[in-house]
């Protein structure tokens with residue numbers, strides 16, 4: 001397998017790749033979209049930082065791509081929807097550069113409060129100008145933190161050590177944990193009103209795009225200083241320009257810009273604006289950390305193992321994964337079994353998780369079912385990343401419910417599939433040793449290990465029928481390994497499931513279907 005490494009990812013961190021026999025690494029610096037499109041089909045994985053744009057067009061050509069790794073946090077340069085549709089996993093390395101970004105933010109806050117870069121530049125130009133650089137102290141001033149995640153909370157921790165008051169806005173955090181740290185979580189407007197320094201640490205999303213704009217700046221204190229080491233685009237740069245020009249904003253420190261690289265901007269006009277070229281993660285430690293972390297994740301993804309930091313599918317912790325894993329296999333088999341039993345368009349899938357299963361995180365199990373069912377039916381590559389999206393795009397309604405009790409079983413997964421030809425129901429359980437057992441077909445009780453070749457034959461419960469089916473199969477020298485009959489009442493309808501050692505030819509299937517009393521024949525191979 002081949003991995004493409006771009007954007008100057010730290011080579012010394014790629015050790016996990018070098019330890020994998022058979023993995024080829026290509027390290028390239030800067031590629032245009034056209035160049036990327038041309039070479040991308042040969043790669044199974046790629047690593048980027050923030051420079052390369054992984055566009056829908058690039059992904060469209062990435063026919064062998066399994067995983068895209070981001071050596072860092074922000075994935076706004078990767079088209080996640082296109083990756084998901086293509087079945088490409090996206091992983092990031094969110095922990096390795098937290099301290100680097102938090103420390104740059106502190107450097108920006110201190111740089112702004114004492115005009116360090118400007119004073120340095122003036123002195124170098126031959127001027128000893130003490131008067132021009134009267135600073136302000138941080139002690140006792142209020143720092144507003146927008147986004148109290150990894151970086152925001154590390155900035156808060158450091159600013160507390162400098163005796164600042166901290167107020168924060170983050171609608172998705174635990175206020176108690178923040179309060180314990182000494183941070184007051186407030187509505188956005190209050191944070192904007194109270195902050196002497198305002199620092200941004202949220203991702204760029206539809207919600208946060210241009211969050212700092214003419215209106216929100218108007219709410220802020222006169223003389224506020226604004227720091228952005230998160231993402232360009234969260235600040236409307238034109239509004240910031242106007243606010244600095246008018247004196248409303250006393251200074252700004254920007255590491256990120258709406259358009260990068262950014263070497264020309266009206267903001268260069270102001271001496272009270274400090275700008276750095278997206279250096280937040282640029283420390284030796286951070287670059288080593290993120291390269292190692294993302295390389296490990298990519299190796300795991302290529303080997304089909306559990307990946308922690310997935311961005312486009314929910315990631316599961318090791319404990320949850322261990323509990324869910326046996327059911328992923330069961331669900332995949334059940335989905336695949338269904339795919340071979342149904343005819344016509346699928347409209348709705350209802351999955352009922354009962355007994356012990358109801359206490360688990362069942363969404364990945366649903367995904368495993370969808371993958372198992374859709375993969376054999378569709379031309380496109382269906383995997384854990386795109387299975388739910390594909391189902392949705394095809395208008396298949398997926399309902400997942402749980403029930404605490406599973407009659408007669410410890411755990412039971414029931415899958416009802418509604419399609420043009422009607423409704424089919426399969427139910428399966430995990431018995432000792434995590435072996436999957438199919439225990440119900442369309443309301444008939446059976447006990448079949450869903451594996452290998454099987455024949456499912458609904459029929460009338462009458463003498464001679466089973467014998468005739470056995471004879472027809474025997475005539476083709478196919479051995480029957482196991483046989484099960486499920487019936488509700490004597491003489492009514494029943495279902496026969498034969499586990500056989502070989503593929504049954506189509507003409508034999510037709511001959512079986514013609515036996516008087518046989519209602520249908522399905523050959524299922526897992």
Ligand SMILES: NC(=O)C1=CN([C@@H]2O[C@H](COP(=O)(O)OP(=O)(O)OC[C@H]3O[C@@H](n4cnc5c(N)ncnc54)[C@H](O)[C@@H]3O)[C@@H](O)[C@H]2O)C=CC1
Pocket residue numbers: 072073074075094097098101146147148149150151152169170171172173201202203204205207208229230231255256278279280281282
């Ligand atoms: N300048 C640089 O080189 C670097 C920039 N970053 C950027 O810094 C930002 C923060 O990174 P982390 O702290 O690691 O991420 P994180 O995911 O740990 O924290 C982000 C926080 O923002 C909050 N949030 C999300 N949407 C919000 C909204 N609309 N309003 C308020 N809060 C919101 C989330 O609840 C979360 O607590 C990201 O944009 C990341 O890309 C990260 C590393 C280096």
Ligand SMILES: O=C(O)C(=O)COP(=O)(O)O
Pocket residue numbers: 049050051071072073074075097278279280281282
């Ligand atoms: O991790 C992040 O989100 C960053 O912004 C770091 O970007 P970089 O890897 O230095 O291009």
